[in-house]
Amino acid sequence: MGLVSSLLVLYPSHYGIALFILGMLLIAFLISGIFTRPFVEILKRIDLMKAGTTGSVPDNVPEELEGIIRAFMEIHEDNLRQIESHRRFTSDVAHEIRSPLTALRGSIEVALRRQRSSEEYRDVLQRSLDEVKRLQGIAENLLLLSRADYKIIEMRKDWFDVNELVQEIIDRMRNLIGRKGILFSEEYQEPLEYFGDRVFIDQAITNVIDNAIKYTPEGGKIEVRTSTDGHSIILTITDTGPGIPEEEQEKIFQRFYRVDRARARTSGGAGLGLAITKWIIQSHGGKIAVESTPGEGTTFVIAFPV
Ligand SMILES: Nc1ncnc2c1ncn2[C@@H]1O[C@H](COP(=O)(O)OP(=O)(O)OP(=O)(O)O)[C@@H](O)[C@H]1O
Ligand SMILES: [Mg+2]
Incomplete structure (x- = not known):
């Protein structure tokens, strides 16, 4: 006689309870799988979003959850856009100030290569002043825009x-x-x-x-x-x-x-x-x-x- 049959004979009611618990556990496992599957999918997508991709809504998620995911995706996409625009902005600023600085350095270096007439020095100084003014103008405009971003400018009406x-x-x-x-x-x-x-x-x-x-x-x-x-x-x-x-x-x-x-x-x-x-x-x-x-x-x- 097998072990199971012996147990069934000895403890019929306990065997029934064990079977019942096993069954319940199986059902709980299946149900939790159904409930947790969307979360597993969402976590996978969050990992992809962390790597810098835009998000997507997994299939078969409950409606309420879909709304929350979409809201998070919008925030994430907005953040990505802002990061991109900051990157572009920094690179634009660097390019913009590099050109006048290169021109400035070039004309000063050329002027210093040998003795020059006062006329020539005046010419170099004038061109340098123009580039410095240009740089100053850019710096002032950038400062104004950054103060505008921080909303610290008061209009005097x-x-x-x-x-x-x-x-x-x-x-x-x-x-x-x-x-x-x-x-x-x-x-x-x-x-x-x-x-x-x-x-x-x-x-x-x-x-x-x-x-x-x-x-x-x-x-x-x-x-x-x-x-x-x-x-x-x-x-x-x-x-x-x-x-x-x-x-x-x-x-x-x-x-x-x-x-x-x-x-x-x-x-x-x-x-x-x-x-x-x-x-x-x-x-x-x-x-x-x-x-x-x-x-x-x-x-x-x-x-x-x-
Ligand atoms: N009246 C216009 N006719 C043709 N293009 C224009 C005119 N106004 C603006 N633009 C274009 O729009 C761009 C942006 O103008 P904006 O005034 O912001 O910059 P900018 O004149 O190049 O430099 P800044 O004003 O900072 O000295 C210009 O570079 C130019 O290409
Ligand atoms: Mg202009």
């Missing part, structure tokens, strides 16, 4: 006349406009009183007009107009420059973005102007939009709510 400000900006740029032989026209709708930070708005508008002058070839046309529709004060800056391809129009507001890196390099832009302009306008609850046709020109429209 007061009433001022927008038309007066625009005229002041254009007057400051008259020499540049004249040198490039640009036909400049202005049209003002008066009066346009606005409550905002005059210094920052000056900077925002200056950047856009500066671009129009910088990117419009000699003999081109620029038109600046102010108006109001009762809800907003609207500024329109139109030029007959090279235009901006449609797929680039959103990107020009990103830091360090330049449509034509080679062309912008010769005109000295770092690609920070419009990022600053957009931040200033948005800080006032306003909007900036661009319309452009390559080969014909560009129009920037700025609207400040009143």
Whole structure:
């Protein structure tokens, strides 16, 4: 007689209990397997996400769990985007400051190779000063954007006349406009009183007009107009420059973005102007939009709510 049969004879009730417990354990094991399988799958995906991939939702997970996974995936993807943009930003900063530094070092080394006339030294110093100014401009713009990110800039708002400000900006740029032989026209709708930070708005508008002058070839046309529709004060800056391809129009507001890196390099832009302009306008609850046709020109429209 086998052992099992002997036990069954000796302890029939105990055998039944043991079988029952074994059965329950088996069922518990199967059920826990069903419940834990999604978690095992999720853990596998978390391992992949740790390695830097985007996530995915495993099949057959309960609806509530799927919602939580999707929320985590969004946070993870957002973090990946931010890491990528920080990497790009650091590399852009390095590139941007390396070029003026290389130029600076080159001209100083060449100047020091032998004795020079005071004229030549003056020339080198002038070029060095230009590069230093460029570096200083980049550093100041970066500092401003970083303070904007940390939200530690306070707008000092007061009433001022927008038309007066625009005229002041254009007057400051008259020499540049004249040198490039640009036909400049202005049209003002008066009066346009606005409550905002005059210094920052000056900077925002200056950047856009500066671009129009910088990117419009000699003999081109620029038109600046102010108006109001009762809800907003609207500024329109139109030029007959090279235009901006449609797929680039959103990107020009990103830091360090330049449509034509080679062309912008010769005109000295770092690609920070419009990022600053957009931040200033948005800080006032306003909007900036661009319309452009390559080969014909560009129009920037700025609207400040009143
Ligand atoms: N009016 C315009 N016409 C054609 N392209 C423009 C115009 N305004 C801006 N852009 C394009 O958008 C890019 C970004 O402009 P942004 O003002 O931010 O930078 P930048 O002028 O190159 O440098 P920075 O303003 O920092 O000196 C420019 O490099 C240029 O390619
Ligand atoms: Mg610019």
